[in-house]
Structures are given as structure tokens and as C-alpha cells.
Amino acid sequence: MNILQALFFPPEQPGGVSSMVPYIQEAFAGKGWEMELFSLPKRVRLKGTEEVRFETFDWTAFAGAPIVDKYVQTYKDYVWWTRLRLRKTYDLIHAHHPIAGLAMKQLFPDTPVLITLHSSFERELALNGKISPGGPEERFLTSLYGELEHRLDGIVTVSQSFKTYLSSFVRNPEAISVIPNGFDERRFKPVPHENVVPQLITVCRLVPAKGIDTLLAACSELKKRGYPFVLHLIGDGPIREELEQMAVSLNIYEETIFYGYMLHPEEFMPFFDIFVLPSRAESFGSVFAEAALCCLALVGTDVGGVAEQIDNDENGLLVPVGDPEALANALEKVMLDPSYRYNLARSAWLKAKSAYSLQRVIGQLQMLYGSLGAGGK
Structure with a gap:
């Protein structure tokens, strides 16, 4: 069984999805599963030229907002890079970013595509003062949740609270699965110590x-x-x-x-x-x-x-x-x-x-992959 883990940027950062997915790959390899990692190199910019269309909303209504335009161009770049690099087919694709999920479904329409939503880009932008609540950037980014629900074969998120947040942007929130992140105890473990000053x-x-x-x-x-x-x-x-x-x-x-x-x-x-x-x-x-x-x-x-x-x-x-x-x-x-x-x-x-053990995540993912037709070994 061959599964592709589609990230956004390369897994260089510690923490969260960036550190978790390579360890998931290692664990599944030990079970006899084939699993590859794919991502967009940070140096790839302004290469994609294909027209972008979504099935549930017209993104051009938000064109002209710099964040929207950059997001759409990054989507084009992801599609361009994927066409250039991927020559084989997969039994299942697990994406970890909306751009990765939608691009993979565009290029592999007959392959089950699952996405884990790890965070809310629009909330991050609003809290950091980059966009205004209710503005075109927020409306564009929240519209993508409905597009993901419409086109992909499954949505996972990392907490019940984030599932609740997503529920106002999708038609069937109960279909969203929750799998909290997991961490390898070989990396994170206690060390005996005493500090006089806290x-x-x-x-x-x-x-x-x-x-x-x-x-x-x-x-x-x-x-x-x-x-x-x-x-x-x-x-x-x-x-x-x-x-x-x-x-x-x-x-x-x-x-x-x-x-x-x-x-x-x-x-x-x-x-x-x-x-x-x-x-x-x-x-x-x-x-x-x-x-x-x-x-x-x-x-x-x-x-x-x-x-x-x-x-x-x-x-x-x-x-x-x-x-x-x-x-x-x-x-x-x-x-x-x-x-x-x-x-x-x-x-x-x-x-x-x-x-939050990594083995718990592996077990939950294996069941989820099986429900989408990836039986494994």
C-alpha cells in the first residue's frame, strides 16, 4: 500500500506537523507500509501559471487583496511543482495544508485525498494584525473549508475546539474526525535536574x-x-x-x-x-x-x-x-x-x-486509512 504525505513546506521545523509526519512515516515503514513525503521547496516562487478554479465559490471576487493573490499564486506553484515531480500513482494521499489537499485532488482526482487541518491561517493573520475580521482575506480563507469538504474524501483536525470552529464553515461538521497530534517519546523526555532559581x-x-x-x-x-x-x-x-x-x-x-x-x-x-x-x-x-x-x-x-x-x-x-x-x-x-x-x-x-503518544496517532491513522480503502499489511 503506497501513501503520500503531502506537506506544504519541507519538514524542517521542530514541533507540530513538521516533526510528527516524518516519524509517522518511520512508524508505518516498520509496519510494511510504503509512505513518501512531498512538499513545496521554499525557493519555488512564481512558477505556476495554470488558471485556478474552485467549485464552491469564485475566488476572483477576492482578487486584489495581497494575501489572497499570494495564496492563489502559491497554489499555482504547488500544482506546477507537483506536475514536475510526481510521476507515480498512490493508493491514498494525506495532505496537511489546504493548498496541498486541493492541488493533490486536482491532479489525482481518482485517488482518495484526506486532509488534516492543523491550524487556522485566518485567525493567525487576524490576531497578528495582518487582516481585518470579516474582510476579503478572511472570507476567502474560510470559504476554502467548504471547498475542502466538497472535494476531498475526509477532513481531520487536531482538537475538539478547532472542530467546533470549523463547523460554521462546512455542511456536515460531524463528519470531521479529531486526531490530536502525537509525539515520539525518544525526543521528548525528562532529565533529572535541580535549579535554585526557577x-x-x-x-x-x-x-x-x-x-x-x-x-x-x-x-x-x-x-x-x-x-x-x-x-x-x-x-x-x-x-x-x-x-x-x-x-x-x-x-x-x-x-x-x-x-x-x-x-x-x-x-x-x-x-x-x-x-x-x-x-x-x-x-x-x-x-x-x-x-x-x-x-x-x-x-x-x-x-x-x-x-x-x-x-x-x-x-x-x-x-x-x-x-x-x-x-x-x-x-x-x-x-x-x-x-x-x-x-x-x-x-x-x-x-x-x-x-499524545505517537503510537496512538499511528493506530488512529491506520484505522482511518483503512476506512478510505488503504488496508495496509
Whole structure:
């Protein structure tokens, strides 16, 4: 049985789909399945010229909006690259991005095409101030969900909350499957350590949607209360300079380390104490599961997939979005009581091992592939 995993860009990043799919490929190979990975190289730009048509809406009504035009051109590029590179047929194609899913169905109309929707591009753009709610870009991107439902053979998403979000854009939301992301415990595992000063860590792209401004404000409050700490920020992005200036103005620059992009933060993470990320939205929040597998105490916001991973006061703490004082109070509670912190981390580790193991994902995917006609061996 030959299955193609169709990604968007190459799986170079750690975390989420980028790290999960190659391990899925490895696991299925061990079961005797044939599985290939395909993606669009980042250097491929402005090559595609085929006309783009969707069956459920006229995308040209949104033409002229830069984000829409770039999205459609990327779709053309994906089709061009796929025609150039793929010469064989497959028993099933599993796409991990709307462009990949629709392009594959266009070029392989007789092959079952399944898609996993890992995140909402329109929500990310809106939270990062790139588009206006209700504008042409948002309407174009949300229209794609109906197109995916109409043309593809199955839709999967990564959390119940994201399924609920999608339900207003499709005709039959009950047909959407939920398979939370899974993680290889060989990569994410605890390391015994003791830190005299609490070590806080976050891993994310530095964009407004991740709420790092809230985190810095909370850490400033912690310093005013007289608590020592070190905050480790792993990641890069367009507001890094702004955040560094904010750390200076809040008088916590000496307590804060901006690392920039790091290819394998999982090698770093187990040596810290508390993982904190006050996101304004998360479809799943893969990095929380990764931190849990490293046995870190978790502090997050009561949004999306994060709230599905964290049971407040049992395996982590949840706080409202955009509330620095509430976040400071939660961090204070975890920092001051090592036994409480350990119990939270231990509970998070146990839940992550059972609910977010890679083997669980493999089993669920194997059943799903079988339902679409890919029986495997």
C-alpha cells in the first residue's frame, strides 16, 4: 500500500506537523507500509501559471487583496511543482495544508485525498494584525473549508475546539474526525535536574498571537514582588525587537534570554522548570504536549487546544487571555511550591504519555486509512 504525505513546506521545523509526519512515516515503514513525503521547496516562487478554479465559490471576487493573490499564486506553484515531480500513482494521499489537499485532488482526482487541518491561517493573520475580521482575506480563507469538504474524501483536525470552529464553515461538521497530534517519546523526555532559581521557558514564533507581551508584563510583576527567575524565550519572529525593547522598559531584560530560532529546543527544554505560553489562540498547542513529555509544569491560557490538554490545577494552570496579573499569580503559585510544581508536571507527563503518544496517532491513522480503502499489511 503506497501513501503520500503531502506537506506544504519541507519538514524542517521542530514541533507540530513538521516533526510528527516524518516519524509517522518511520512508524508505518516498520509496519510494511510504503509512505513518501512531498512538499513545496521554499525557493519555488512564481512558477505556476495554470488558471485556478474552485467549485464552491469564485475566488476572483477576492482578487486584489495581497494575501489572497499570494495564496492563489502559491497554489499555482504547488500544482506546477507537483506536475514536475510526481510521476507515480498512490493508493491514498494525506495532505496537511489546504493548498496541498486541493492541488493533490486536482491532479489525482481518482485517488482518495484526506486532509488534516492543523491550524487556522485566518485567525493567525487576524490576531497578528495582518487582516481585518470579516474582510476579503478572511472570507476567502474560510470559504476554502467548504471547498475542502466538497472535494476531498475526509477532513481531520487536531482538537475538539478547532472542530467546533470549523463547523460554521462546512455542511456536515460531524463528519470531521479529531486526531490530536502525537509525539515520539525518544525526543521528548525528562532529565533529572535541580535549579535554585526557577527557570521559565517558552518556545514559539514571536508574533502577537502568542501573547509574549503578556508574559513579559507578568514577569515584570514577579520581579516587583521580589521573586528571582530566568525567562528563556526560544524562537524568532517579526516582533522580536519590539519584545526586547519591552523587556528593557519593564526592567526584566537581565532576567530574560532571547535565543532566537533553535532547530531542536527539545534538547534544551528538559533542564527547565516551568513552560509558559499565554497564547491568544491555539488550534492544538503542540509545544505544551512536548513540554509535558519533558516533565515541565505547564501554564497556559484558557483557549482552544491548550484548554483540552490542561485540566486546571491538576496537570497545569490556565489563565484568561491577556491578563498579566492572573498570569503572574499562576507563575508565583508554581514557582513558590516545588512539590506542587512537581505534582503538576508529573500529572502532565502521565497525560501526555497516554493521550499524545505517537503510537496512538499511528493506530488512529491506520484505522482511518483503512476506512478510505488503504488496508495496509
